[in-house]
Amino acid sequence: MEKYVKILKENNIKITSPRLVILKYLSENLSHPTADQIYTDLKTNNPSLSKTTVYNSLETLEQHGIIQSITISGSELHYDLNRGMHHHFYCKKCGRIYDIPLSCPNIEKMSNYGHKIEEVHGYIKGICKECLKKGRI
Amino acid sequence: MEKYVKILKENNIKITSPRLVILKYLSENLSHPTADQIYTDLKTNNPSLSKTTVYNSLETLEQHGIIQSITISGSELHYDLNRGMHHHFYCKKCGRIYDIPLSCPNIEKMSNYGHKIEEVHGYIKGICKECLKKGRI
DNA sequence: TGTTAAATTGTAATAAGTACAAATTAGTAA
DNA sequence: TTACTAATTTGTACTTATTACAATTTAACA
Secondary structure (H helix, E strand, O other), X not given: OHHHHHHHHHOXXXXXXXXXXXXXXXXXXXXXXXXXXXXXXXXXXXXXXXHHHHHHHHHHHXXXXXXXEEOOOXXXXXXXXXXXXXXXEEEOOXXXXXXXXXXXXXXXHHHHHOOEEEEEEEEEEEEOHHHHHOOOO | OHHHHHHHHHOOOOOOHHHHHHHHHHHHOOOOOEHHHHHHHHHOOOOOOOHHHHHHXXXXXXXXXXXXXXXXOOOOXXXXXXXXXXXXXXXXXXXXXXXXXXXXXXXXXXXXXOOEEEEEEEXXXXXXXXXHHOOOO
């Protein structure tokens, strides 16, 4: 848990129980959970946790660049620790999100349009390996 | 309007008035409107148009690859004609979405993970040229 | 022109996310 | 340690994008 305290300290944000457990949860669950999944899972051992707090904490963590939100599904946000550039694959059948360890070779070119670039997301959609195997397509 | 009839015919989908006006609208409005913007704008000259129809029609057009939905904003879908690969820039300040005429050089590599790839989206976020100019940052 | 399956329409429902005010707590300073 | 204050958490109520569904209408074809 010291690890997470350190991260919050480094970012000059108050060390609170919800922030710590959410950060720990995201460190241990790299499956890109939604706010609701995080809330439901953590609620068991943190009965006083409020859904609003989960949303607030996620927003704070994101603003400090500690985590990122992923808009790939189009219906709800998924969350991911910010650990090096990678892309995401979304399965239209089962909804799972996979990491794709590629980085974008175009990032420099993107600055040529006059916009200030803060984030780059590569989203790929289709049918995942598992669903193909199950013949669910 | 014949142009849009042709597109629907080529895709073997029924030629209906809502589909035609929505397709025309998207052809003339490349600013990535939301379903609600499309509905509101078209409602004036098509009073019988229903919001559900807009959603249904957009879904049909997307399923046939005629248009694509863009999940960049995270809060609602935006729609775009499917015309050649390009990326999108989202301004966190004003919400505008800009086209970025780059294609992804990584597409072949993406097939190496065993998933069936159907769509590739490049999303860039930050502060747009206009907002930077206005000093709104 | 009649038939039928598909599409449209309006209303009601769902679900993700936000607003807000009251209660609590982290961090600081005495 | 204690007291203070601003920030955070909490619960409830609300908003908003999207979907479900049943009744009506319509496109396509015989």
